[in-house]
Amino acid sequence: MTPAAFGLPGRVALVTGGGRGIGAAIVRVFAQAGAQVLIANRSADAGEAVAAALRAEGHVAESIGCDIGRRDEAERAVAEAARRFGRLDIVVHNAAINPWATLGSIEDQALDDTLAVNLKACFWLAQAALPHWRARGGGRMLVTSSVTGPRVAMPGSSAYAASKAGVNGFIRSAALELAHEGITVNGVEPGFIAKQGGSLLSAPERAARIARHIPAGTLGRPEDIAYAMCFLASDAARYVTGQTLVVDGGSTLPESPIFQDACGT
Template identity: 40%
Template sequence: MRSIQQDLSGKIAVVTGAGRGLGKAIADVLAGRGAHVVVNDLTLELAEEAAASARARGESASAIAFDVSDPHQVEIAFRRIRGDHGRVDILINNAGIGDFVSFPEITPEKWDRMLNIHLKGSFNCCQAVLAGMKEQKYGKIVNISSVAGKRGDFIGNAHYTAAKAGIIGLTKSLALYAAPFGINVNAIAPGLVATELSDEMSSEMKATTISRIPAGRLGRPEEIARATAFLVSDDASYVFGETLSVNGGSYMD
């Protein structure tokens, strides 16, 4: 049984990049706590599959496809979401990509794509919901950063690290602006999580990463999802601008 403070019944939540992996786990937890979850992904098929799985459990979910890095697509999508549901109460900026390369391998194209999806995408979606949240004097935004954004990345994955560090800065700045309007803006900084993204790593790279985690294992998607759900619940009503580390002890601050 969920506590009253963590009951999200009646809330409208948008989770980007939620067709699979960590985003899907977050969408599942929010739907399980009573929210209607709008599942976003780049392709409608992936988003609809995730939404359908929630509905099969008796939960409330719908699907929408848009590219978070394209401000025009984002504007149209959120206009549609508000038309369908009246408002947005919760936004989880999760959409992202991986690219496990060393610093010399980062091309200008790789740099731009990484920052466009992670950092610009989070900015685009925050802008799309902010006016409505200010008007209703309520809103919860959680931006998914990474332990790399706090610590750096051992393999020199600087474009990913820069994007995730930028998300932390965006979170703090927006939190300062939005708090007087009753809007909580926070971030999550996961360590490496067992998803399709980590499957792209070589076995050697994965083993090296795990050796640096005091907990001795990768995170599970549902562990990150439950931490995210805490930040959008009334239990975190006095939390603003924080970046919650969920990383098995691999970085402590």
């Protein structure tokens, strides 16, 4: 039996980028934990497909099309969650973009879009949610960060890495400001997670090659991130704030795969 402190009964959660991959897993796990969820997804059809599947299982989930890289759209997502469900307890900013461009070739628009969606939206969502959290005497802000940027580097991802390093700075500073109001701010740093098409890990050969260098021996699942998020959103994590939980199968522990080979692991 799962302890009650780990559940989310009666809570209302807004999840950005909940139409597929990690975001869809977060929505599903939150709904299964008892939360009512509003999905804010750039592709309205993808978000609604996830919501409809959950409703068919008896859960409460709705969706809106939303470009979270615009302040007015971020504010609209927060307002819609509160309007539809009468309250707002949890905001999960999961939506992100990665332009995959070298430092010398990245264009201003791609850089602006990456910073807007990945980093600036943290501020917009939190600012819009503050009145709702304060009215209830507390709340949860969660962000999907990354090991890329805060902990490791990857060629071609300088904009993404910079935005995620900024996310971790936001988490710590916002947590410090809001802790006395019962509002916690935390994040999860995924490592290599098996995702749907269009990502670095879409090619099976590349995914298998990467998995060989992960101490756990396998890629993570989107659910691995979702379970960590659910813990941080729950009462069980009421005393946790300003933290990022690394969920990467140990991939950031060794300095390189050579180290593992030398140790015979």
